[in-house]
Amino acid sequence: PPRLGRHLLIDANGVPYTYTVQLEEEPRAPPQREAPPGEPGPRKGYSCPECARVFASPLRLQSHRVSHSDLKPFTCGACGKAFKRSSHLSRHRATHRARAGPPHTCPLCPRRFQDAAELAQHVRLH
Structure with missing residues (x-):
């Protein structure tokens, strides 16, 4: 099972x-016989x-x-759009960065972030 x-x-x-x-x-068991010549095998x-x-x-x-799956667990903090993969969210975030500079500045250092969730995670690491 x-x-x-x-x-x-x-x-x-x-x-x-x-x-x-x-x-x-x-893995599925390989077939007992080979494919005919010129044809791809399983x-x-x-x-x-x-x-x-x-x-x-x-x-x-x-x-x-x-x-x-219908799950879209990765959500953009700037616009709320959701994605199935974190890589797709990362690519999407670049569209916001192209429009304007990052609006969220760290109060402890000069770093700036595109959305509030990224800033909150960064501040926890200080």
């Missing part, structure tokens, strides 16, 4: 949340139960499974 992986994440506002994904225990690895894409590792499968 498949095992479940539970993950604790923290959104851009510092709020923790969890989500669960289903992981396969073992791929070995971890298969996505949603779309049948095959991945070389369970971690890559897990990362891919986010694309099938």
